Amino acid sequence: MVYRVIQWATGGVGQAAVRAVVAHPELELVGCRVYGENKAGRDVGEIVGIESLGVTATTDTEELLRLDADCVVYAPLVADKKEVAALLESGKNVVTPLGWFLPGERDARLEATARTAGVTLHGTGLDPGGITDLIPMVFSSLTSQVTFVRAEEFSDIRSYNAPDVVRSIMQFGATPEQAMTGPMLGLLTGGFTQSLRMIVQSMGFDAEAEILPNLQVAVATAPIDSPIGPIEPGRVAAQRFQWDAVVGGEVIARVAVNWLMGEENLDPPWELGSAGERFEMELQGDPSISVIIKGLQPETPEEGLVRNPGIVATANHLVNSVPYVCAAEPGIKSYLDLPLMTGRAHRKVAGGG
Ligand SMILES: NC(=O)c1ccc[n+]([C@@H]2O[C@H](COP(=O)([O-])OP(=O)(O)OC[C@H]3O[C@@H](n4cnc5c(N)ncnc54)[C@H](OP(=O)(O)O)[C@@H]3O)[C@@H](O)[C@H]2O)c1
Known part of the structure; x- marks a missing residue:
């Protein structure tokens, strides 16, 4: 069975997804939506820097x-x-890193639409949509009597190749007041709250757990060179977003993101620590487990600007879910509904000739 796939947008995630579709033995790219007029009419392979695919990118939604x-x-x-x-x-069917990680009351109409059409919507990605929900849930089956779960990202944000987003939406280089009142915490809270709810629901914590969002910033103490230009003293150069699930005053689950413009000249003097850039996961139970995941961040910020493994992993998680999502019952389906989803072997070592 080969599933026919349309790629919607060719930013960092979209370009990596096209490559993953081409590499996947059960998938075939048949269409591509772009937003930039300079990409419309071009072969998708050329846009993403691989061989010609015979698929033309379009801005025409109706056509797709x-x-x-x-x-x-x-x-x-x-x-x-x-x-x-x-x-x-x-x-x-639709797979996306933009939400719907766990269906909620607000999604009732979309759920009905999917059921009526006989198709499935699935939210997945890396952070959220993997590190903050799927990975802790998988490891939780190795322990019992869980009292605390934590999933946390530690990244050098200099490797994120979206300068407009980093400056205008993420508020790096802004004043602390602007960052604290900016849109970022609100934008992130939806997805990360769904991760926490998935943990609460799957592990049987008190369903009334309150989710508390929190943002802290660090400022530059001297000019810091960055891909968005120098960050001047007193301006935001690092941010820590955290969401706690609280039951009876006790934190039972936490997801957090630490984004630093390097480790120098920060106040407070935050560091990535001796383990460097990483994703971390911790479960307190019997036994307690901690996991450090490496390889999802680039070796250097410069490498990340060319190819960021975290973006590639996000795209892979989406693309690898496609065969399972196409075969699933209709509706909005999360990791709690879908079977174990795996990647596929390289063609040179794959079975079946
Ligand atoms: N859950 C996760 O783990 C995770 C991880 C990474 C990213 N994400 C999310 O996935 C999305 C894509 O990320 P990315 O890194 O690929 O971003 P990106 O590199 O900034 O690319 C976004 C693409 O969106 C298209 N676009 C431009 N203007 C648009 C508009 N007005 N409305 C809608 N789309 C427009 C463009 O496509 P064309 O270039 O084709 O014209 C652009 O390249 C973002 O929302 C990001 O937050 C989630």
Whole structure:
């Protein structure tokens, strides 16, 4: 069985997803939505820097809605709920890193749309959509009597190749007041809260757990060189976003993101620590478990600007879910509903000739 896939947007995640679709033995790229007029009409392979694929990128949404395809890998800058509904109504499954990690009450209408159309919507990614929910849940089966779960990212944000986003949305280089009142905490809270809810629900913590968001910033003490230009003293050069699930005054689960513009000239003097950039996961139970995941961040910020493994892993998680999502029961489906989903062997060592 080969599933026909449409790629929606060719930013960092989208380009990596196209490569992952091409490498996947059960998938075939049949269409591609782009936003930049300079990309429209071009071969998708050329856009992502590989061989010609014979698939032309388009800005025409209607054309893609009419196209016969099994699944859309939906990775634009922002999610358009009406557009997602239209994709589902057109009979296409959708996988996305932009939300719907765990269906909630607000998603009832979209859930109904997916059921009526007989297709599935699945939210997945890396952080959230993997590190902060799936990985702790998998490891929790090795322990019992769990009292605390933590999943945390430690990254050098100089390797994130989206300068406009880093400056205008993430508020690096802004004043602490601007960052504290900016949109970022609100934008992130939806997805990370769903991760915490998935942990609470799957491990049987008190369902009334309150989710408390928190943001702390560190400022530059001297000019810091960065891909968005120098960060001047007193301006935001590091941020820590944290969400706690609290039961009876006790924190039972925590997800957090630490983004630093390097480790020098910061106040407070935050550091990535001796383990460097990493994802960390901790479960307190019998026995307690801690895991450090390396390899999802680049060796250097410069390498990350060219190819960021975290972005590639996000795309892989999306693309690898496609066969399972296409075969799933209709509706909005999370990791709690879907079977174990794996990657695929390289063609040179794959079975079946
Ligand atoms: N859950 C996770 O772990 C995770 C991880 C990484 C990213 N994400 C999310 O995934 C999305 C894509 O990330 P990315 O790193 O690929 O971002 P990106 O490199 O900034 O690319 C976003 C793409 O969106 C398209 N776009 C441009 N203007 C747009 C508009 N007005 N409305 C909608 N789309 C527009 C463009 O596509 P074309 O270039 O094709 O024109 C652009 O390249 C983001 O929302 C990001 O937050 C989630």
